[in-house]
Amino acid sequence: MFHPKAMPVVLTEPDEIETCLTAPWQEAAALQRPLPDGRLRVVARGRKDDGADAPAGP
Numbered sequence: 001m002f003h004p005k006a007m008p009v010v011l012t013e014p015d016e017i018e019t020c021l022t023a024p025w026q027e028a029a030a031l032q033r034p035l036p037d038g039r040l041r042v043v044a045r046g047r048k049d050d051g052a053d054a055p056a057g058p
Helices: 014-022 025-031
Strands: none
Touching: 014 025
């Protein structure tokens, strides 16, 4: 979930997706919390080699 004037939310469990999409705001707002240390990690760095970032066109 992302809104340009709000804190991004990282959903880490399947039930959090359902809560984010269907719960009343007071309940869904609780998903905006800091993640525990070590929970978020970088899984890739550098330039992609699959061509996905190549410019479109002939």
